Amino acid sequence: MKTERRVFMPESPLTQDEMDRDHHLRMRIKQFEDSKLNNLLVKMPQLIKEAIQGRIDDLQEIKIALGCPAQVLFRDGTVTLEDVILDKDEFKTLSTKFGEPRHDGRIGIDGTLHRVSVTRSTSGVVRGFSIRFGRHVIGAADALRDYLQSGQSGIIIGGPGRGKTTILREAARLSASSASAQGFQTVVVDKSNEIGGEGDIAHIALRSAWIKQVPRGQTNAEVMMEGLTNDNPRLMIADEVGDEEDARSAKTVIRRAVPIICTVHGDTLEEVMDNEDISLLMGRIDLSKRKRFTQPLFQYAIEVVKTGQFVVHPNVRESIDRILENEVPHTIKRGIWDIEVEDVQPVR
Numbered sequence: 001m002k003t004e005r006r007v008f009m010p011e012s013p014l015t016q017d018e019m020d021r022d023h024h025l026r027m028r029i030k031q032f033e034d035s036k037l038n039n040l041l042v043k044m045p046q047l048i049k050e051a052i053q054g055r056i057d058d059l060q061e062i063k064i065a066l067g068c069p070a071q072v073l074f075r076d077g078t079v080t081l082e083d084v085i086l087d088k089d090e091f092k093t094l095s096t097k098f099g100e101p102r103h104d105g106r107i108g109i110d111g112t113l114h115r116v117s118v119t120r121s122t123s124g125v126v127r128g129f130s131i132r133f134g135r136h137v138i139g140a141a142d143a144l145r146d147y148l149q150s151g152q153s154g155i156i157i158g159g160p161g162r163g164k165t166t167i168l169r170e171a172a173r174l175s176a177s178s179a180s181a182q183g184f185q186t187v188v189v190d191k192s193n194e195i196g197g198e199g200d201i202a203h204i205a206l207r208s209a210w211i212k213q214v215p216r217g218q219t220n221a222e223v224m225m226e227g228l229t230n231d232n233p234r235l236m237i238a239d240e241v242g243d244e245e246d247a248r249s250a251k252t253v254i255r256r257a258v259p260i261i262c263t264v265h266g267d268t269l270e271e272v273m274d275n276e277d278i279s280l281l282m283g284r285i286d287l288s289k290r291k292r293f294t295q296p297l298f299q300y301a302i303e304v305v306k307t308g309q310f311v312v313h314p315n316v317r318e319s320i321d322r323i324l325e326n327e328v329p330h331t332i333k334r335g336i337w338d339i340e341v342e343d344v345q346p347v348r
Contacts, residue, residue: 001340004338007143010334029136036110036111037114037133047084048062059072063128064086066091066128070085108197110197111199115134115197115198137170138173140170140308141174144334147302148175152299153254153260154300155262155301156263156304157269158304159304162306165194175209176206184208186210191220224246228253228258240263242277244278250297268303269282269301272301273287283297290324292320296320301316302334308335311331311333319331
């Protein structure tokens, strides 16, 4: 046997016009994000700026703690800068450059996914900065476009760091920029500000979407209901549906004939079925009797195996029934996979 890398994509490829639009948007976003990133970097100590010279595209995060060596996180690892140790006066100067954080310890950078977060001592003094550099990847969900643009409700399942929110952000962009979109009809409930960014102005790729952050004192479920009642959605996007209240709000949205695409934590569809907090998303199921009594809320489910690698359940109802019958559900691979194939030697 040998391993071959294969790419599984929708049957209908992107048109040349779609590829051209994506390319131009990709260039515009990179230029904008890089300018905002440079505005952050000019505030950094000189030795940090020297450490990241020529590696801007690989930069993910800078961590600076009072009295400790600074750390720079790149895609391929972390670099500890032993000579960059800030004292209290230098920290105070850096705090002034960044500005005052919100109640949650964060400072958003308008129009981007970059953010600054702080950690404080028990006396309230800022003793650490984490500067995260976020980038949206246009085309990251191309392997799933046919599902994300189907007008059906879908659930995206995966563990932390696998790219669930990136897919959700692309779903919002594709919906909000589609030819059939009218006004701000793609309503995005951004629980952790991971979709549109921490700033008051949403990420540049989502200027046509209606972004609803979750203010202090409100719950994710309440903002979902607010969006349904007030904002006339054609599609709702919701990040991190994590408890029964969230699940009930998602159910209400769908019962009002508004499709929803949301993310949940887990590895597989079966894990979501077993999660009592959100299992109503899958319909009313008696696991002990292995029976389903009501329809699931979603038409399709996407399991994010890892970045760029997906397992799709094209029919959630059928998949649930097969799982309850201890059978293997019908799934489709999408994205980039390493497949074992028989190594056939040529006949001589």
